[in-house]
Amino acid sequence: MAVHAPTATVGVLGSQSSLARAWSSIRRYPVVPIVIITTLAVFAIFAPLIAPHDPEQARSLDDRTLPPSWMDDESIFFLGTDHLGRDVFSRIVYGARISLLVSSTVLAAGLVIGTTVGLISGYFGGNTDELLMRLVDIKLSLPFILVALVVAIVFKPSLLLVVILLALFFWSSFARQVRAETLHLKTLDYVMAARVAGASNLRIMIKHILPGVFSTIIVIATLTIGTVILVESVLSYLGVGVPAPTPAWGAMVADGSQYLQSAWWIALFSGAAIFFTVLGFNFLGDWLRDNLDPRLRQLV
Numbered sequence: 001m002a003v004h005a006p007t008a009t010v011g012v013l014g015s016q017s018s019l020a021r022a023w024s025s026i027r028r029y030p031v032v033p034i035v036i037i038t039t040l041a042v043f044a045i046f047a048p049l050i051a052p053h054d055p056e057q058a059r060s061l062d063d064r065t066l067p068p069s070w071m072d073d074e075s076i077f078f079l080g081t082d083h084l085g086r087d088v089f090s091r092i093v094y095g096a097r098i099s100l101l102v103s104s105t106v107l108a109a110g111l112v113i114g115t116t117v118g119l120i121s122g123y124f125g126g127n128t129d130e131l132l133m134r135l136v137d138i139k140l141s142l143p144f145i146l147v148a149l150v151v152a153i154v155f156k157p158s159l160l161l162v163v164i165l166l167a168l169f170f171w172s173s174f175a176r177q178v179r180a181e182t183l184h185l186k187t188l189d190y191v192m193a194a195r196v197a198g199a200s201n202l203r204i205m206i207k208h209i210l211p212g213v214f215s216t217i218i219v220i221a222t223l224t225i226g227t228v229i230l231v232e233s234v235l236s237y238l239g240v241g242v243p244a245p246t247p248a249w250g251a252m253v254a255d256g257s258q259y260l261q262s263a264w265w266i267a268l269f270s271g272a273a274i275f276f277t278v279l280g281f282n283f284l285g286d287w288l289r290d291n292l293d294p295r296l297r298q299l300v
Contacts (some may be wrong), residue, residue, distance in 0.1 A: 030287040036280030043096035051090035053077070056245040058085030065263040080265040082255055088266060091247035092273050098248050099277065102163055103228040107221055109167035114174025115217060119205050121175065122182025133179070136172045144169050145234070152240035159242050162235060166228055173220055181213040215288075223285035226278040233274050249274050 063085035066075045079089040121132040235241035236250030256267025
């Protein structure tokens with residue numbers, strides 16, 4: 001027994017050391033968010049190859065609210081079916097396309113608008129800064145959900161309408177942060193030297209100030225994209241988002257909320273898709289913020 005004890009101890013210590021190294025790698029690198037985001041991207045790009053059934057139509061009305069195949073041997077649907085007999089897994093896969101399409105379009109529009117407003121406001125200051133920042137304050141004072149409901153009553157809900165609404169409301173975070181960074185960067189020596197050398201205001205903003213705020217823009221973008229996906233799901237849940245029968249995760253949660261006792265899988269799995277997607281982008285944003293900010297990098 002005494003002979004084998006050191007060997008067993010070494011084995012246990014080696015196993016603990018391996019676990020410690022694996023946990024350190026997970027904490028040091030964004031392994032979890034990359035896995036989540038990669039899975040989402042694969043679903044969105046290869047949806048026709050991955051989805052086993054038509055996401056918008058049912059094979060038969062007899063397939064309504066069938067449980068997942070791993071709960072019922074007679075079911076052929078991996079995550080079950082909804083109240084109309086449509087495959088839940090196929091709708092989740094295709095719903096990833098809607099989430100990525102809406103979030104990427106809104107993010108691109110918000111990034112361009114917000115960064116432009118922030119650069120102009122911070123660089124020129126004075127009345128220009130006052131006017132643009134008051135516009136930001138007015139935008140922040142508007143209740144987004146209420147505005148979306150009113151617009152949906154006036155206009156017919158559509159994917160384009162959802163993108164326009166979200167784009168008009170998700171640029172202020174870029175504008176405020178870029179403005180704050182610009183106010184600091186425009187006082188630095190290299191910007192002053194460029195101004196003395198005769199560089200135009202446009203050249204200074206694009207060539208000298210914009211690269212300095214780029215890391216901030218990336219962090220805000222990764223933190224915002226999760227919020228955009230969540231808000232789009234809320235709009236779909238309220239019935240003012242992407243119109244049926246196009247699969248949208250929020251609409252799937254709304255449909256499943258009426259069948260929580262008899263067919264809980266409809267709402268649960270679509271809600272889980274929203275949860276993990278938002279969580280993945282938020283974790284990635286936190287990791288980028290910690291590693292791109294020099295003040296926080298020393299603490300990581």
